[in-house]
Amino acid sequence: MSAPPLSPNVTDDSLYANGIPHERFAEIRDADGLLWHDYHDGGFWVVGRHADVKTVSKDGKVFSSAVGHTNLWDLEADALEARRSLIDTDAPDHTRLRRLVARAFTPKNIRRWEDTVRDITVNLLEAYVEQGEGDFVEAVAAPLPIQVILTMLGVPVEDSGYLVELSNFLVEGTSETQSIPADAFGNTTELRLLPFNSPASHALFEYGERIGELRRKDPQDDLVTSLVQAEAEGGDRLSGSEYRNLFHLLVFAGNETTRTSLSHGAMALADNPDQWQRVLDDPSMIDSATEEVLRWSTPVLHMRRTTTEPVEVGGTHLEAGQKVVMWYASANRDETVFDDPFRFDVGREDNPHFSFGGGGPHLCLGAYLARLEIQVLLEEMAKRNLQLTRLGEPVRAPSNFVHGVLSVDMAVEAKP
Amino acid sequence: MADETSDGVELVGVQVNEDTCIGAGQCEMLEEDTFYVDDDTVIAGVIGTGMLPRDRAQKVVDTCPSRAITIVEPAAEEEQ
Numbered sequence: 244m245s246a247p248p249l250s251p252n253v254t255d256d257s258l259y260a261n262g263i264p265h266e267r268f269a270e271i272r273d274a275d276g277l278l279w280h281d282y283h284d285g286g287f288w289v290v291g292r293h294a295d296v297k298t299v300s301k302d303g304k305v306f307s308s309a310v311g312h313t314n315l316w317d318l319e320a321d322a323l324e325a326r327r328s329l330i331d332t333d334a335p336d337h338t339r340l341r342r343l344v345a346r347a348f349t350p351k352n353i354r355r356w357e358d359t360v361r362d363i364t365v366n367l368l369e370a371y372v373e374q375g376e377g378d379f380v381e382a383v384a385a386p387l388p389i390q391v392i393l394t395m396l397g398v399p400v401e402d403s404g405y406l407v408e409l410s411n412f413l414v415e416g417t418s419e420t421q422s423i424p425a426d427a428f429g430n431t432t433e434l435r436l437l438p439f440n441s442p443a444s445h446a447l448f449e450y451g452e453r454i455g456e457l458r459r460k461d462p463q464d465d466l467v468t469s470l471v472q473a474e475a476e477g478g479d480r481l482s483g484s485e486y487r488n489l490f491h492l493l494v495f496a497g498n499e500t501t502r503t504s505l506s507h508g509a510m511a512l513a514d515n516p517d518q519w520q521r522v523l524d525d526p527s528m529i530d531s532a533t534e535e536v537l538r539w540s541t542p543v544l545h546m547r548r549t550t551t552e553p554v555e556v557g558g559t560h561l562e563a564g565q566k567v568v569m570w571y572a573s574a575n576r577d578e579t580v581f582d583d584p585f586r587f588d589v590g591r592e593d594n595p596h597f598s599f600g601g602g603g604p605h606l607c608l609g610a611y612l613a614r615l616e617i618q619v620l621l622e623e624m625a626k627r628n629l630q631l632t633r634l635g636e637p638v639r640a641p642s643n644f645v646h647g648v649l650s651v652d653m654a655v656e657a658k659p
Numbered sequence: 660m661a662d663e664t665s666d667g668v669e670l671v672g673v674q675v676n677e678d679t680c681i682g683a684g685q686c687e688m689l690e691e692d693t694f695y696v697d698d699d700t701v702i703a704g705v706i707g708t709g710m711l712p713r714d715r716a717q718k719v720v721d722t723c724p725s726r727a728i729t730i731v732e733p734a735a736e737e738e739q
């Protein structure tokens with residue numbers, strides 16, 4: 244077989260210093276078939292078109308999440324095992340684990356958290372308005388999702404500062420540099436066996452065990468209780484290691500992602516005052532504005548799968564055991580699906596974005612929670628007639644995986 | 660012949676595969692009179708008449724993340 248055509252480089256973190264390198268993805272979408280990307284521990288197929296991402300995402304059997312890793316690089320077998328959570332499993336394990344947490348997150352059931360989300364949002368927003376200006380990430384985008392998920396899990400408020408701190412160290416673990424030593428928090432586990440190679444994961448596991456123990460003795464109406472009860476039923480429901488990893492995933496997964504979406508959303512509204520005016524004039528636009536914020540922000544740039552058998556995607560033949568990477572960042576700007584994809588349009592009618600994944604079994608568990616958070620924030624901003632103005636460029640986290648914003652200074656004022 | 664509503668829209672049946680449903684609740688959100696996710700099992704079931712206009716049935720089939728929903732062709736049912 245002749246060598247497949249090579250993709251432009253889209254993995255160097257430096258390419259993301261000023262945002263997503265969209266021209267490169269346009270080239271990838273334009274190519275015949277799929278392009279091949281070199282990578283230090285083995286190359287991968289680059290999937291950039293919306294339709295092809297959907298094909299890969301929908302078929303969890305041919306495109307496995309359990310083999311290798313769901314990030315670009317492979318993990319050694321023992322590390323993969325130790326770190327495995329919902330996100331790196333295939334059916335039937337995936338089906339069993341997902342059902343244990345799915346109930347609280349269905350679109351219908353997530354609605355019962357609306358008041359909680361609103362209280363948290365209003366508190367943060369009012370403090371920010373009081374302040375008048377400052378870093379939007381620190382004031383609103385970061386605390387909002389973590390406070391919500393900790394409330395849902397049942398973590399007592401007095402511990403939430405500690406967990407926020409841990410989760411910030413984890414966010415840091417997605418980049419090359421870590422500011423804490425390997426033995427921080429009394430960690431003795433080899434870092435490669437911990438999620439994000441971070442000693443903060445050890446601390447989060449320990450905390451999860453501790454609160455799990457409390458809820459076993461004294462059940463409450465919260466997510467930790469429902470997890471430990473599933474664990475207690477034994478059999479094949481939930482093992483101890485699965486519980487720890489699931490607790491960890493729930494604390495982390497919704498955290499940086501939602502923060503990213505809220506931050507990009509706020510920037511887009513500040514940069515496009517005409518679009519924000521449309522929302523103010525017609526609050527029924529908040530639903531479509533929420534979806535547009537999600538498409539626009541694409542917090543997770545890609546996820547990887549590994550083929551379990553030979554298969555054809557986008558006209559290209561793939562062998563078994565090959566890495567396949569779905570670039571949501573590219574699919575969300577696919578000009579064959581989205582009219583004028585580089586326009587931020589709060590009234591966009593047909594918006595099948597892949598910010599929560601391409602519609603397959605790993606579809607983001609927290610999708611309706613994240614939507615609720617964005618929607619409530621927009622509602623509360625609109626209610627107060629708030630106008631955001633940028634005071635400078637954002638500080639970005641240059642990463643090929645998350646579309647991170649570390650900070651962005653803005654002014655906020657209530658318009659007369 | 661497929662079932663029809665009074666204004667001639669073709670109706671088809673839908674069913675959920677209990678082994679593969681992951682309880683994501685997309686079906687319930689799209690068609691709340693036809694699907695219901697059980698709070699204990701976290702598996703979707705079909706309620707009501709279990710019949711939907713073909714285009715709406717196809718939309719739920721396409722949206723279900725675990726491909727757990729299938730269309731039951733009324734004609735095929737009769738042959739069995």
Ligand code: HEM
Pocket residue numbers: 308313329330331341388392492493496497498500501504541542543546597598599600601604605606607608609610612613
């Ligand atoms: C805007 C915010 C969010 C974005 C953009 C986002 C994005 C994603 C994406 C792309 C995936 C798919 C992974 C794959 O295909 O392998 C995913 C999975 C997941 N997300 Fe989110 N997420 C967000 C918020 C949340 C929240 C609030 C939670 C809260 C619990 C959460 C929990 C999860 C979990 C547990 C999974 C794994 C699901 C599975 O493997 O079955 N996410 N998310």
Ligand code: SF4
Pocket residue numbers: 675679680681682683684685686687694696702703722723724725726727728
């Ligand atoms: S959409 Fe599919 S996976 Fe989700 S509850 Fe309905 S049948 Fe189950």
